[in-house]
Amino acid sequence: MRFDVKQNHSLLTRAGVLAGKTFVLSSGVAGDVYARVSAIHTAGNQPNITASLDGGYVPVTLPARNGTAGEAVAGVRVALGGKWNVFAEAGDTSRDGAIAGGWHAAAGVRMKF
Numbered sequence: 001m002r003f004d005v006k007q008n009h010s011l012l013t014r015a016g017v018l019a020g021k022t023f024v025l026s027s028g029v030a031g032d033v034y035a036r037v038s039a040i041h042t043a044g045n046q047p048n049i050t051a052s053l054d055g056g057y058v059p060v061t062l063p064a065r066n067g068t069a070g071e072a073v074a075g076v077r078v079a080l081g082g083k084w085n086v087f088a089e090a091g092d093t094s095r096d097g098a099i100a101g102g103w104h105a106a107a108g109v110r111m112k113f
Contacts, residue, residue: 010044031078067096
């Protein structure tokens with residue numbers, strides 16, 4: 001089975017509020033603890049997809065992807081020396097037909113140069 005995607009356009013927007021507290025552990029180490037609530041809206045056209053197998057093909061009809069969901073996140077960020085940041089956050093996004101929802105987590109390292 002082969003799927004051929006000819007067109008897939010979408011736009012994602014987010015508006016929200018972030019509140020938190022900054023703390024200093026030592027002269028070179030500072031961080032933030034925060035909570036964020038957001039509304040996420042996506043607008044997308046109907047994708048142009050064709051499925052084919054053994055020379056025959058069938059157009060796949062999917063609905064347009066428009067929807068709005070809510071998100072709540074809690075996180076922490078620690079700055080190490082001014083160049084390095086480490087962060088971790090976890091949250092939940094409400095489920096919507098156009099937006100995948102559920103629990104999510106992220107962690108990482110950022111470097112300024």
